[in-house]
Amino acid sequence: MPELPEVETVRRGLEPVMAGARFIRVEQRRADLRFPFPENFAARLEGRRVEALSRRAKYLFADLDDASVLVMHLGMSGSFRIDEAIQGAFHHPRSKRAAHDHVVFHLSSGAAITYNDPRRFGFMRLLARADLAADPMFAGLGIEPLGNELDGAALARLFAGRTTPLKAALLDQRLIAGLGNIYVCEALHRAGLSPQRAAGALVSKAGQPTAGAARLAAAIREVLEEAVAAGGSSISDHRRTDGELGYFQHAFRVYDREAAPCPTPGCRGIVRRIVQSGRSSFYCAECQT
């Protein structure tokens, strides 16, 4: 599910009940997700206070009061649900969905936060804050697309000399961290660039960003900001922490719209689907060149 906008939506939902709260009790219902849980996971969390909840790329970080960090990744199908514990009156419906409730955080704020993940590609880790930057998982992460670093010049620097297709370059978390299949497709369409174009073609011979590079940087920022404002995209699994759906999926111009007319004004193209790096690319061959 979750690319940067969905993870940021989750962060904003969790922050009011997690930041400043203590873990009173932690239920860990299985030994592993994508990776084994840390040793004594529940015991190491219980009693700890969350100082802040932040996001980097598609990772969530809960800074704890013992100088450790709880790292959470939602994989493809992870979600968090917040239940306010009201005098034990809350009833959890017996559903297939509940079978994939793997972790429950009971917090001093009175909230119970349940992590659900059918495919179990998500994970949780506990790291010393001092070790975070050097950890292999984070040391090589690329620039944050909603931060100040992303502009045409940054793309030119990252893509210079690369023959790899734009689609693959934009999915590469070592270059830009946080984009996934949906928002890469959407950003390329907004920028009028083919996913098959060589990444290095966005750099002039003098090493300067082309007009396409500037358009792409602006398109990435724009589509992510709009998606965050919409609460992310809910295709099948993504839920906001209050259980509501995001609604950016209604604003998709090309993603999962094979054979639909291209939405670009005046364009008579049809959205096509091709496979790159084993994943679907949706684009319009008429206006994306």
Place this chain on the structure above:
DNA sequence: ACACTATCCTGCAGGC
């Protein structure tokens, strides 16, 4: 260096 594949896992849609 790069591109593609398989892999982890479950659910769902579509074809028959």
Place this chain on the structure above:
DNA sequence: TGCCTGCAGGATAGTG
């Protein structure tokens, strides 16, 4: 109704 295939928002390891 069921069985089968393929596909899905991520990320990594391994191959050529």
